[in-house]
Amino acid sequence: xxxxxxxxxxxxxxxxxxxxxxxxxxxxxxxxxxxxxxxxxxxxxxxxxxxxxxxxxxxxxxxxxxxxxxxxxxxxxxxxxxxxxxxxxxxxxxxxxxxxxxxxxxxxxxxxxxxxxxxxxxxxxxxxxxxxxxxxxxxxxxxxxxxxxxxxxxxxxxxxxxxxxxxxxxxxxxxxxxxxxxxxxxx
Numbered sequence: 001x002x003x004x005x006x007x008x009x010x011x012x013x014x015x016x017x018x019x020x021x022x023x024x025x026x027x028x029x030x031x032x033x034x035x036x037x038x039x040x041x042x043x044x045x046x047x048x049x050x051x052x053x054x055x056x057x058x059x060x061x062x063x064x065x066x067x068x069x070x071x072x073x074x075x076x077x078x079x080x081x082x083x084x085x086x087x088x089x090x091x092x093x094x095x096x097x098x099x100x101x102x103x104x105x106x107x108x109x110x111x112x113x114x115x116x117x118x119x120x121x122x123x124x125x126x127x128x129x130x131x132x133x134x135x136x137x138x139x140x141x142x143x144x145x146x147x148x149x150x151x152x153x154x155x156x157x158x159x160x161x162x163x164x165x166x167x168x169x170x171x172x173x174x175x176x177x178x179x180x181x182x183x184x185x186x187x
Contacts (some may be wrong), residue, residue, distance in 0.1 A: 014081030014092035021029030
Protein backbone atom coordinates (compact mmCIF):
# COMPACT_ATOMS: atom_id res chain seq x y z
CA UNK A 1 0.00 0.00 0.00
CA UNK A 2 1.28 3.43 -0.90
CA UNK A 3 1.98 5.97 1.81
CA UNK A 4 0.07 9.03 0.57
CA UNK A 5 -3.30 10.62 1.12
CA UNK A 6 -4.86 10.06 -2.31
CA UNK A 7 -7.07 6.99 -2.45
CA UNK A 8 -7.13 5.06 -5.73
CA UNK A 9 -10.20 3.05 -6.64
CA UNK A 10 -10.50 0.89 -9.74
CA UNK A 11 -13.92 0.23 -11.27
CA UNK A 12 -14.51 -2.88 -13.36
CA UNK A 13 -17.68 -3.64 -15.31
CA UNK A 14 -18.69 -7.22 -15.98
CA UNK A 15 -20.12 -6.26 -19.36
CA UNK A 16 -18.30 -5.72 -22.64
CA UNK A 17 -21.15 -3.64 -24.04
CA UNK A 18 -20.29 0.04 -23.55
CA UNK A 19 -23.98 0.99 -23.52
CA UNK A 20 -24.84 -1.61 -20.89
CA UNK A 21 -26.33 -0.44 -17.62
CA UNK A 22 -23.42 -1.90 -15.66
CA UNK A 23 -20.81 -0.20 -17.84
CA UNK A 24 -22.72 3.08 -17.50
CA UNK A 25 -23.01 2.54 -13.76
CA UNK A 26 -19.28 1.83 -13.48
CA UNK A 27 -18.55 5.11 -15.26
CA UNK A 28 -21.18 7.04 -13.26
CA UNK A 29 -19.54 6.05 -9.97
CA UNK A 30 -16.74 8.48 -10.78
CA UNK A 31 -19.14 11.38 -10.27
CA UNK A 32 -20.02 10.14 -6.78
CA UNK A 33 -16.45 9.95 -5.50
CA UNK A 34 -15.50 12.42 -2.77
CA UNK A 35 -12.47 14.68 -2.95
CA UNK A 36 -9.19 12.87 -2.46
CA UNK A 37 -10.25 9.82 -4.47
CA UNK A 38 -8.81 9.01 -7.86
CA UNK A 39 -11.24 6.77 -9.71
CA UNK A 40 -10.26 4.83 -12.83
CA UNK A 41 -12.37 2.48 -14.92
CA UNK A 42 -10.68 -0.60 -16.36
CA UNK A 43 -12.03 -0.75 -19.91
CA UNK A 44 -10.21 -3.78 -21.29
CA UNK A 45 -11.55 -7.02 -19.78
CA UNK A 46 -12.43 -8.22 -23.27
CA UNK A 47 -8.77 -7.98 -24.31
CA UNK A 48 -7.66 -10.48 -21.69
CA UNK A 49 -7.04 -13.89 -23.26
CA UNK A 50 -8.91 -16.89 -21.95
CA UNK A 51 -7.24 -17.89 -18.71
CA UNK A 52 -4.85 -20.78 -19.01
CA UNK A 53 -2.18 -21.82 -16.49
CA UNK A 54 -0.03 -22.73 -19.48
CA UNK A 55 0.39 -19.07 -20.46
CA UNK A 56 0.47 -17.68 -16.93
CA UNK A 57 3.65 -17.04 -14.97
CA UNK A 58 6.82 -15.16 -15.82
CA UNK A 59 5.78 -14.75 -19.44
CA UNK A 60 2.13 -13.78 -18.93
CA UNK A 61 0.64 -11.73 -21.77
CA UNK A 62 1.33 -7.98 -21.46
CA UNK A 63 -2.39 -7.18 -21.14
CA UNK A 64 -2.61 -9.52 -18.13
CA UNK A 65 0.44 -7.93 -16.51
CA UNK A 66 -1.08 -4.46 -17.05
CA UNK A 67 -4.38 -5.57 -15.48
CA UNK A 68 -2.60 -7.03 -12.47
CA UNK A 69 -0.51 -3.86 -12.06
CA UNK A 70 -3.68 -1.73 -12.09
CA UNK A 71 -5.12 -3.88 -9.32
CA UNK A 72 -1.92 -3.68 -7.25
CA UNK A 73 -1.82 0.12 -7.68
CA UNK A 74 -5.41 0.50 -6.49
CA UNK A 75 -6.38 0.76 -2.85
CA UNK A 76 -9.82 -0.64 -3.56
CA UNK A 77 -11.94 -2.11 -6.35
CA UNK A 78 -15.60 -1.76 -7.30
CA UNK A 79 -17.01 -4.61 -9.38
CA UNK A 80 -20.29 -4.00 -11.24
CA UNK A 81 -21.86 -7.01 -12.88
CA UNK A 82 -24.93 -7.86 -14.90
CA UNK A 83 -26.48 -11.29 -14.74
CA UNK A 84 -26.23 -13.64 -17.73
CA UNK A 85 -27.90 -17.06 -17.59
CA UNK A 86 -28.23 -16.81 -13.78
CA UNK A 87 -24.50 -16.16 -13.34
CA UNK A 88 -21.81 -13.54 -13.72
CA UNK A 89 -20.59 -12.94 -17.27
CA UNK A 90 -17.70 -15.03 -18.51
CA UNK A 91 -15.58 -11.96 -19.27
CA UNK A 92 -15.62 -10.91 -15.60
CA UNK A 93 -14.94 -14.43 -14.34
CA UNK A 94 -12.07 -14.71 -16.81
CA UNK A 95 -10.54 -11.43 -15.57
CA UNK A 96 -10.82 -12.63 -11.98
CA UNK A 97 -9.32 -16.01 -12.88
CA UNK A 98 -6.15 -14.20 -14.02
CA UNK A 99 -5.65 -12.99 -10.42
CA UNK A 100 -6.18 -16.24 -8.52
CA UNK A 101 -2.58 -17.42 -8.59
CA UNK A 102 -1.06 -13.98 -8.06
CA UNK A 103 -3.39 -12.80 -5.27
CA UNK A 104 -4.19 -9.22 -6.27
CA UNK A 105 -7.56 -9.46 -4.52
CA UNK A 106 -6.16 -10.97 -1.30
CA UNK A 107 -7.51 -8.72 1.49
CA UNK A 108 -8.17 -6.01 -1.14
CA UNK A 109 -11.03 -3.70 -0.10
CA UNK A 110 -13.70 -4.51 -2.67
CA UNK A 111 -17.28 -3.49 -3.36
CA UNK A 112 -19.63 -5.81 -5.23
CA UNK A 113 -22.59 -4.39 -7.16
CA UNK A 114 -25.00 -6.21 -9.43
CA UNK A 115 -27.52 -4.29 -11.49
CA UNK A 116 -30.27 -5.64 -13.67
CA UNK A 117 -33.41 -4.42 -15.42
CA UNK A 118 -35.16 -7.32 -13.64
CA UNK A 119 -36.69 -7.09 -10.15
CA UNK A 120 -34.04 -9.52 -8.83
CA UNK A 121 -31.25 -6.97 -9.24
CA UNK A 122 -29.01 -9.71 -10.62
CA UNK A 123 -29.14 -11.67 -7.36
CA UNK A 124 -27.72 -14.88 -8.82
CA UNK A 125 -24.77 -13.06 -10.43
CA UNK A 126 -24.24 -11.22 -7.16
CA UNK A 127 -24.16 -14.49 -5.22
CA UNK A 128 -21.78 -16.06 -7.73
CA UNK A 129 -19.46 -13.04 -7.65
CA UNK A 130 -19.50 -13.04 -3.85
CA UNK A 131 -18.54 -16.73 -3.81
CA UNK A 132 -15.61 -15.96 -6.12
CA UNK A 133 -14.50 -12.98 -4.03
CA UNK A 134 -14.73 -15.08 -0.86
CA UNK A 135 -12.55 -17.77 -2.46
CA UNK A 136 -10.05 -15.06 -3.43
CA UNK A 137 -10.17 -13.68 0.13
CA UNK A 138 -11.13 -10.16 -0.96
CA UNK A 139 -12.28 -7.89 1.85
CA UNK A 140 -15.91 -7.05 0.98
CA UNK A 141 -17.65 -5.12 3.78
CA UNK A 142 -21.34 -5.87 4.26
CA UNK A 143 -22.38 -2.30 3.37
CA UNK A 144 -20.26 -2.46 0.19
CA UNK A 145 -22.58 -5.06 -1.35
CA UNK A 146 -25.51 -3.83 -3.42
CA UNK A 147 -28.07 -5.30 -5.80
CA UNK A 148 -29.91 -2.76 -7.96
CA UNK A 149 -33.22 -3.83 -9.48
CA UNK A 150 -34.76 -2.08 -12.50
CA UNK A 151 -31.49 -0.28 -13.26
CA UNK A 152 -32.83 0.77 -16.67
CA UNK A 153 -35.37 2.99 -14.86
CA UNK A 154 -32.74 4.54 -12.55
CA UNK A 155 -30.20 5.84 -15.07
CA UNK A 156 -30.08 7.90 -18.24
CA UNK A 157 -26.82 7.32 -20.04
CA UNK A 158 -24.03 7.68 -17.49
CA UNK A 159 -26.22 9.61 -15.04
CA UNK A 160 -27.95 8.09 -12.03
CA UNK A 161 -31.42 9.65 -11.98
CA UNK A 162 -32.89 7.82 -8.99
CA UNK A 163 -32.01 9.60 -5.73
CA UNK A 164 -32.36 6.48 -3.56
CA UNK A 165 -29.99 4.53 -5.82
CA UNK A 166 -27.54 7.42 -5.74
CA UNK A 167 -27.59 7.41 -1.94
CA UNK A 168 -27.16 3.62 -1.79
CA UNK A 169 -24.15 3.89 -4.10
CA UNK A 170 -22.66 6.65 -1.94
CA UNK A 171 -23.02 4.33 1.06
CA UNK A 172 -21.13 1.60 -0.83
CA UNK A 173 -18.38 4.07 -1.77
CA UNK A 174 -18.12 5.49 1.75
CA UNK A 175 -17.91 2.01 3.27
CA UNK A 176 -15.17 1.05 0.82
CA UNK A 177 -13.24 4.27 1.54
CA UNK A 178 -13.58 3.77 5.30
CA UNK A 179 -12.08 0.29 4.98
CA UNK A 180 -9.24 1.61 2.82
CA UNK A 181 -8.50 4.36 5.31
CA UNK A 182 -8.51 1.94 8.24
CA UNK A 183 -6.00 -0.26 6.39
CA UNK A 184 -3.82 2.77 5.59
CA UNK A 185 -3.84 3.82 9.25
CA UNK A 186 -2.45 0.42 10.20
CA UNK A 187 0.68 1.00 8.13
